[in-house]
Amino acid sequence: MIEILNLRKNFLEQEVLKGVNLKIPDKKVTAIVGRSGCGKTVLLKHIIGLIKPESGQVLVDGDDISRINGSRLNQVKNKFGMLFQGAALLDSMTVFENVAFPLEEKTKLSKAEIKERVQTELKNVGIVGMDAKYPSQLSGGMKKRVGLARALIMQPEIILFDEPTTGLDPIMKKAIHKLIHDTQRRINCTAVVVSHDIPDVFEITDYVVMLHNGVIVEEGDADAFQNSANPSVQQFLKGEIEGPISV
Amino acid sequence: MNWIERLGSRCIYVLERLGNQFAFIFRIGFWIFKPPFLFGEIIKQAHFIGVRSLAVIILTGAFTGMVLGMQGFYTLSKFGAIGFLGSAVSLSIIKELGPVLSALMVTGRAGSAIAAEIGIMRISEQLDALDTMALHPIKYIVVPKVIAALLCIPLLTAIFDVVGIIGGYVTGVELLGASGGSFVSSMETTVQWEDVHEGLIKSISFSVIISAVCCFEGFYTDIYSGQGAEGVGHATTTAVVISSVMILIWDYFITSVLI
Numbered sequence: 001m002i003e004i005l006n007l008r009k010n011f012l013e014q015e016v017l018k019g020v021n022l023k024i025p026d027k028k029v030t031a032i033v034g035r036s037g038c039g040k041t042v043l044l045k046h047i048i049g050l051i052k053p054e055s056g057q058v059l060v061d062g063d064d065i066s067r068i069n070g071s072r073l074n075q076v077k078n079k080f081g082m083l084f085q086g087a088a089l090l091d092s093m094t095v096f097e098n099v100a101f102p103l104e105e106k107t108k109l110s111k112a113e114i115k116e117r118v119q120t121e122l123k124n125v126g127i128v129g130m131d132a133k134y135p136s137q138l139s140g141g142m143k144k145r146v147g148l149a150r151a152l153i154m155q156p157e158i159i160l161f162d163e164p165t166t167g168l169d170p171i172m173k174k175a176i177h178k179l180i181h182d183t184q185r186r187i188n189c190t191a192v193v194v195s196h197d198i199p200d201v202f203e204i205t206d207y208v209v210m211l212h213n214g215v216i217v218e219e220g221d222a223d224a225f226q227n228s229a230n231p232s233v234q235q236f237l238k239g240e241i242e243g244p245i246s247v
Numbered sequence: 248m249n250w251i252e253r254l255g256s257r258c259i260y261v262l263e264r265l266g267n268q269f270a271f272i273f274r275i276g277f278w279i280f281k282p283p284f285l286f287g288e289i290i291k292q293a294h295f296i297g298v299r300s301l302a303v304i305i306l307t308g309a310f311t312g313m314v315l316g317m318q319g320f321y322t323l324s325k326f327g328a329i330g331f332l333g334s335a336v337s338l339s340i341i342k343e344l345g346p347v348l349s350a351l352m353v354t355g356r357a358g359s360a361i362a363a364e365i366g367i368m369r370i371s372e373q374l375d376a377l378d379t380m381a382l383h384p385i386k387y388i389v390v391p392k393v394i395a396a397l398l399c400i401p402l403l404t405a406i407f408d409v410v411g412i413i414g415g416y417v418t419g420v421e422l423l424g425a426s427g428g429s430f431v432s433s434m435e436t437t438v439q440w441e442d443v444h445e446g447l448i449k450s451i452s453f454s455v456i457i458s459a460v461c462c463f464e465g466f467y468t469d470i471y472s473g474q475g476a477e478g479v480g481h482a483t484t485t486a487v488v489i490s491s492v493m494i495l496i497w498d499y500f501i502t503s504v505l506i
Contacts, residue, residue, distance in 0.1 A: 050375050077381040084372045086372060090376070091367075
């Protein structure tokens with residue numbers, strides 16, 4: 001269970017998170033939506049401990065990830081997999097090496113076992129015959145798939161997706177959404193998706209959270225969220241210029 | 248904001264940056280002795296820093312020695328002391344020019360590339376990706392480069408010294424006509440092991456400066472240099488400038504201690 005309590009974060013004079021409180025349900029897909037630059041990615045990076053808050057807590061199964069370190073922090077991080085916006089593949093390594101890297105560094109599996117695990121994971125995300133290619137030789141969609149394979153290779157309990165469909169064509173967006181949905185169902189993990197891909201993201205989410213002005217302004221299951229009476233939510237969903245959210 | 252506030256804020260920025268630089272060196276020191284030891288990556292970095300810097304080191308060493316031989320020949324001939332040409336060339340190179348010029352050349356060739364490589368990894372979130380996998384970026388990215396620099400830069404300096412002395416011999420003896428026997432014997436009698444140690448200590452300390460500064464600038468590109476390609480460019484320039492200036496400043500202080 002991930003629980004966020006009164007999380008605050010400033011960058012210089014700018015207050016990005018102004019007291020976020022949120023419980024992310026277990027074994028479900030949760031979408032964090034909101035305008036560009038509203039702090040969705042900052043919130044996601046707090047969840048995995050990449051950014052330290054000014055105040056507040058991020059509890060992962062009871063451990064406050066911002067206040068632990070050393071081997072305890074590594075144990076908590078081992079519960080996570082993360083797909084970055086640009087996939088963040090190590091550009092000096094091939095597709096195979098990227099996906100195999102966590103296994104090689106963190107397990108004592110034989111080369112044959114690693115090869116088998118990597119091939120299986122790449123096949124699960126629909127990447128076949130690309131083992132020797134470098135990230136610079138892949139399209140945006142392929143990079144995301146390889147990034148997802150790397151995120152899944154250690155069989156995490158929680159997967160974080162940072163704008164997984166940004167910059168992709170509509171067909172590839174659908175394909176990545178389906179992949180996220182199928183993956184979550186297959187391994188029964190907790191998934192958190194940061195997105196402003198409205199309304200497509202609702203097809204794969206069980207729970208939706210909207211971040212605006214540094215706080216959570218609405219949350220609920222996908223249907224309830226879309227029918228929310230909150231004018232900010234309705235303006236965001238309809239993409240209207242006029243409304244409580246100033247452009 | 249008045250000038251006192253601006254000065255104060257600048258001082259705080261410099262102190263914070265210095266503090267982070269020393270903390271970064273401390274963290275490298277911590278991770279350098281922690282397994283796993285990434286021998287494959289260290290060899291790869293040694294090839295990049297050492298082998299691929301060889302040509303520029305040989306070229307710089309040869310011409311530095313040759314110009315020293317020429318200047319030394321004409322200066323010493325005014326005092327009738329051409330017999331000391333070997334001493335002058337070899338001591339200048341071993342104690343001073345070899346370590347300093349090798350370090351500056353490696354900074355320009357490999358240090359800038361290190362800062363740019365790590366900077367790109369930072370802005371493309373590759374370092375964050377390692378962090379999320381509970382693989383510490385300093386251990387996996389920085390430490391192999393530091394170890395490779397510590398191994399390669401003293402060796403490059405030794406090569407610079409040998410090539411430089413040969414260059415001085417070629418100009419002084421073969422081109423200008425000084426006595427070859429005097430050149431070698433004056434070198435033999437004046438160059439002591441302490442002089443070689445001095446050069447070695449300098450080159451090791453310069454290795455620490457180059458690797459720590461260049462890795463630091465790349466590692467904190469987003470904080471101190473800015474985002475995107477411009478940030479990486481700025482980080483690279485800053486890495487080369489700070490490393491070069493630090494090498495020259497540190498050279499003065501370490502010389503005054505070792506001399």
